[in-house]
Amino acid sequence: MLQAVQEQRYADALSFYKGPFLPGWGQHGAELEEWWGQTRDYLASRAAQAALGLGEAAASTGNWAQGAAYAAQALGILTEVSSLPLLERAYRLLRAANDPAYELLLAPYDLPLPSLSPEQAQASLMSPLARSLSSSDLFVGRSSEMEWLLRYIPVSRLVTIHGLGGSGKTSLARAVFAHPGLRLHFHEMVWIAADHGTSDALIERVSEHLGLSAPVTSDTLAQRLAGRRVLIVLDGADDLGPQLASLHQFNQQFPLIHLLLTARSAQGLSREQTLLLRGFQLPEGPLGKTHPARQLLAQGAEQEDLQEGEEDQLDALCRLVSALPFALLQVGRLRRTLSSAQLRQALTHDLRALETDSSASGMTGMQEIWRSTAARLTVVERNGVQALSALHTPFGAELAEALSIPPALLARLHDLAFLEKCGDGQFRWVPLVAAYARYAQSPEQRAAAQAYAAHVILNAMNDRAELWADPVVRTWGVVHEQDIHAALRWGVEHSAPELSGALNSTLLFYETAAQYQPALNLYLDLLGLSGTSETQPALLAGAAWFASRLNLLDEAQQWAERALNLLPLDAWSVRMPLENTLGNVASLQQDAARAEVHFSRALDGAIHMGDISRQITYLGNLAATQPDAAASAVNYLRALSLCTRLGDEERRNPLIGGWAYIQLFRIERGDVEMAFELLNGQITRLTELMLPVPLYLHLYLACTALTLGHALQAQESATLAYQAARERRELAFEISALLMVGRAQAWQGLYTSGLQTLLHGLRQACAARHAEGITDALLFYAEAITRQQGGRAPLWLRTWHPTRLTPYQNRLFLDLLSQLSADALAPTPPLDVWLSLQLLIQLEVQPPVV
The missing domain is CATH 1.25.40 (Serine Threonine Protein Phosphatase 5, Tetratricopeptide repeat)
Known part of the structure; x- marks a missing residue:
């Protein structure tokens, strides 16, 4: 039924409605009575909306009698629902039809209805702009939020609109406060500034609005409000603090008073209904001139149509300010003196570029968005924001906790609309918040934040440097590629001690993902930063490996030999993989003799370091290269014998398990049946131990x-x-x-x-x-x-x-x-x-x- 109403298939919706929702059920489930009542009223109001939609459609064609019949049907559905906007629409239909029974039909509701002649009612129904008093088009770009407020404010004692500064909370509250449909639900409506948040101040302001002479007690006010519904809007309720208890007491003391609050974050009071207000929703593709964000941008610039050919730039500006209404207006004002490209550059990289005389007013307004919201944070929270500000891409709770951001603070930053959820347990900065978080830092603070984040990321990668496949891929799932690259660049520039292991993780990730060209690009980029640093051999080794994977054999050989020349003779941890790379290059160049020399050197290094897993690797490579079948078979058997010396952890490591057997089918000499039995046995053992079987073995x-x-x-x-x-x-x-x-x-x-x-x-x-x-x-x-x-x-x-x-x-x-x-x-x-x-x-x- 609800979908049919949404799609304006009103006849279908009426046929689906079968009467009140679970009649009488609330008497048997008091703890869920409020939910049951709201659901019953919501379904009934939607069914009545369908009937009124059919009636208004008939009336728009001049069929007033049929319109009045549907109005009567809607009133029958609304017998137990207090929805004054719908009753108002029914009244208009009945008056337009000049139905003599309209007073009798509406008598049970005791409505403060406007006095309309049939001609006036007909004119209003024939006007599409005035067809529904509950229309939510009065506030541009916030139709769904307006509809939500019009639905919940009349039935909820406490509603809070919360969100980042500049998201339009006060504007939305003003729009709903002035909405005729909402006014029909309340006898009195009062707008109060946030500095009147105590119980006594609220009593005083409501009494003043009602014209009661001071002093007024709560009992006096209760007597004056007997049977009367009142809506109080408390705007800017950010600093209530200890006054929250007083506000809660007031809310309990006057059951017919409803409160609507605007604040940066929800109040956390019982039965509070909250509406988190963010920037306008932005589709994936182009926005178009009619999108609310583009409309506000043009409004701020005082140009109905901004320059043609700037569609992409203007869309990017909307995204960079998170489509926050206030920010869009401010950027629009800045757009009067600066180009879209200049604004985009400043918002992406450094807001200080906007600190000019011509842009001072716009900057002042935009700074207020950040400062007024950041002021709600504790010192600990501000430090957390500073640490997170170094990240540019989505991050998960695991990384946030590593940066000393506990889950509770992560939730609060989301509640303050600093962060957005982007699925799979990941968060990302609201772009404008990220820009101002970096803008608010001194150069020293920004450098400290970058260093802190880089250390955490490099440590996470270093801890997993000796693992293969799954753990490494999981690291790259927790930390996104752009931030990993930033951490690696910082590590190269500052010769971070964690860099060696992090580079190993980087190599394993790109090798596993078969992303050889992006990996080579990254290593060459890092080489450009390293100069003559001690990290250069490791970077050359990585570049050489991925060049060999791309069949760039001459470059691979050149970089590997250059790295070997920079290394001392005892630096086996780097020399071994370099010799292995040169062996692979020689093998691909059909130079078996040279390949045998390099693989033998790599094997000597593995023996010197006592690294069994690499001995297996290099023995396999050596055996696959040797043209002498007898020598090949000897090395093949040596590799098999070393497999029995692997520890439990090494046996479970897919890299070692894979390389232990990789040559068994490539050599095509020796006992293939033995190889088949060994592989089968390895898979059987892992299955019996309920351990995952590496895909290599399969x-x-x-x-x-x-x-x-x-x-x-x-x-x-x-x-x-x-x-x-x-x-x-x-x-x-x-x-x-x-x-x-x-x-x-x-x-x-x-x-x-x-x-x-x-x-x-x-x-x-x-x-x-x-x-x-x-x-x-x-x-x-x-x-x-x-x-x-x-x-x-x-x-x-x-x-x-x-x-x-x-x-x-x-x-x-x-x-x-x-x-x-x-x-x-x-x-x-x-x-x-x-x-x-x-x-x-x-x-x-x-x-x-x-």
């Missing part, structure tokens, strides 16, 4: 299973890996697992579904610009076509001239080429394949982007 099991010809089991394991990767948003492994699913399907002879799955994986890899994934997808797709065609490889392979393949990819590529007939022509490949080949060529040659 993926590696799928590879070994496929090598052994167990295509169905390979598909099942790859599917589990794909589901886990999607849940954790690990794109690189999602692509790898999806491709393995398609490959396993093709090996089972399910060519249609297998090829579709492989094409889907190919498109995902292209979208992510993941060169290794694109190469795998093309090879697996060609392999599936070859199987489908009975051993005849697709002819478009002749058009592909890859420059960088892993040893495993190179073996598969050569095997497919061997299945091409010598005299076969090379036709144009399918569109998806051709586009992927073009993108792969770009990715193999593109320079790093700074």
